[in-house]
Amino acid sequence: MDLIFFLIRYTPFWSLPVLLIAMYFSYIYWIKDIRVISLGFGLIAFISLSFLAYWIFAGGPDASVQQILQFQQ
Numbered sequence: 001m002d003l004i005f006f007l008i009r010y011t012p013f014w015s016l017p018v019l020l021i022a023m024y025f026s027y028i029y030w031i032k033d034i035r036v037i038s039l040g041f042g043l044i045a046f047i048s049l050s051f052l053a054y055w056i057f058a059g060g061p062d063a064s065v066q067q068i069l070q071f072q073q
Contacts, residue, residue: 005065011055019048 007014026041058064 005068008055008064008068009061011051011061011064015048015052015055019045019052022048 022041022045026038026045029035029038029041055061055064058067
């Protein structure tokens, strides 16, 4: 459970690089006309953006972990 709290607390440090890399590869594969892989990378970028948006709307590192703890109980 500590690993999950760690990932939630430090979401911007893994989410932003994953978002940028996935968007880049999605664009590259879209240009190469390999749509299935491009949509896969687009889905990864969307998931990463969703995690980042949750982290922002929850109120940052401490508030996002507290919200998960309240949801767990």
